Amino acid sequence: MITKKKKKIADEKSYKNDSLATWQFVNTMNIGDIVYVKKGMSKVVGRGVIKSEYIYDATRDEYKNTRKIEWTNKGEWEHPGQAVLKTLTDVTQYTDYVLQLEAIFTEDAGEELEPQKPVVYQKYTEEDFLNEVFMGKEEYDRISRLLLKKKNIILQGAPGVGKTFAAKRLAYSIMQVKDASRVMVIQFHQSYSYEDFIMGYRPTKEGFELVPGPFYEFCKKAQDDEDREYFFIIDEINRGNLSKIFGELLMLIETDKRGESLRLLYKNELFSVPENVHIIGMMNTADRSLAMIDYALRRRFAFYELKPALESELFADMKAVAQNEKYNRLIGKVISLNKIIKEDESLGSGFVIGHSYFCVSEKISDEDVSAIIEYELIPLINEYWFDEQTKIADWSVKLRGVMND
Numbered sequence: 001m002i003t004k005k006k007k008k009i010a011d012e013k014s015y016k017n018d019s020l021a022t023w024q025f026v027n028t029m030n031i032g033d034i035v036y037v038k039k040g041m042s043k044v045v046g047r048g049v050i051k052s053e054y055i056y057d058a059t060r061d062e063y064k065n066t067r068k069i070e071w072t073n074k075g076e077w078e079h080p081g082q083a084v085l086k087t088l089t090d091v092t093q094y095t096d097y098v099l100q101l102e103a104i105f106t107e108d109a110g111e112e113l114e115p116q117k118p119v120v121y122q123k124y125t126e127e128d129f130l131n132e133v134f135m136g137k138e139e140y141d142r143i144s145r146l147l148l149k150k151k152n153i154i155l156q157g158a159p160g161v162g163k164t165f166a167a168k169r170l171a172y173s174i175m176q177v178k179d180a181s182r183v184m185v186i187q188f189h190q191s192y193s194y195e196d197f198i199m200g201y202r203p204t205k206e207g208f209e210l211v212p213g214p215f216y217e218f219c220k221k222a223q224d225d226e227d228r229e230y231f232f233i234i235d236e237i238n239r240g241n242l243s244k245i246f247g248e249l250l251m252l253i254e255t256d257k258r259g260e261s262l263r264l265l266y267k268n269e270l271f272s273v274p275e276n277v278h279i280i281g282m283m284n285t286a287d288r289s290l291a292m293i294d295y296a297l298r299r300r301f302a303f304y305e306l307k308p309a310l311e312s313e314l315f316a317d318m319k320a321v322a323q324n325e326k327y328n329r330l331i332g333k334v335i336s337l338n339k340i341i342k343e344d345e346s347l348g349s350g351f352v353i354g355h356s357y358f359c360v361s362e363k364i365s366d367e368d369v370s371a372i373i374e375y376e377l378i379p380l381i382n383e384y385w386f387d388e389q390t391k392i393a394d395w396s397v398k399l400r401g402v403m404n405d
Helices: 017-029 094-107 126-133 137-150 161-176 214-223 242-246 316-322 323-344 366-384 388-404
Strands: 007-011 035-038 043-050 067-079 088-090 152-157 185-186 199-203 208-213 230-235 276-282 302-306
Touching: 017 088, 043 094, 067 094, 088 214, 126 161, 137 152, 137 161, 137 276, 137 302, 152 161, 161 185, 161 208, 161 230, 161 276, 185 214, 199 230, 214 276, 214 316, 242 323, 316 323, 366 388
Parallel strands: 007 035, 152 276, 152 302, 185 230, 230 276
Antiparallel strands: 007 088, 035 043, 043 067, 199 208
């Protein structure tokens, strides 16, 4: 019997699209998903079930981005037709293809695969959130109440304040468990459309097929599980044309319109956004290439600003982990720089430098500190003050100066 969980196919050696593949590996794969591994374009070498969250293993020489897999089948089988070249491909929507892949293993076993055991998810409490995110209890209470009441919230802030990290952990803390199957993360971009988000036609060998998008499928899943909370997270929400992407659902995401139905554009079906679906968007306030969100959508979201935590008591623990005096001096210099940026009429508080640039998990070297300065901070101030070369030169000298003994 074919499970409804996502099924993905991973390429063993191709390094094409590595950045996208890594992002999907971290953010879109979930515990319980089925993974198929291929060799080249003609062989399938394994089938397994994801058993853990994403793990970064710094002790490995290569392939440091990992997840624990329970392999149900290992060997070598002929792939049905020619496999795709991409490193990682979500094949959930290609039902016929998934059936062909499953048939390989059911035929090999001589019987249907055993049903998957229930997944036990790791507990995640408010205390876990406060230990991981640079936010105090009062602020956490405020933002969690706001999300539960308004249903839709946008976390806005300068680069590096940890918006995406905070969004996922906010969802986990409200659910009280790290159940990634009830959290979906997508990213908007300038070409993203209603057809990508809700549903649209896709070319097939026979012509065109109506394919549901991630938001449609997520809402259907939440509708069948109305006693539990679901969280739909949209990274870079202001990069898309929001009215175009949401279409007729713009009304349905309102708090007091949840559960009401409208007929979909491409399908003769009444559709509603369930009350247990919460939408969290992230918006980078320093991206000058983007227009602000239009007022029609703005009134449907609550906006919450995340600020740099460099001066917080919580960040003092990061200094203790880094164990580097030059790192400490750099933090002090960036705090001073942020004050200048905040007072600059052409920039302001939306452009200050966030704490994520300086988050470390182990003792760091002087070379690591220098790399942060040369390859992250100085390029950033070059972009901020592209027409004020004196400021760029002045602050480049000041930042590099922390490396002097």
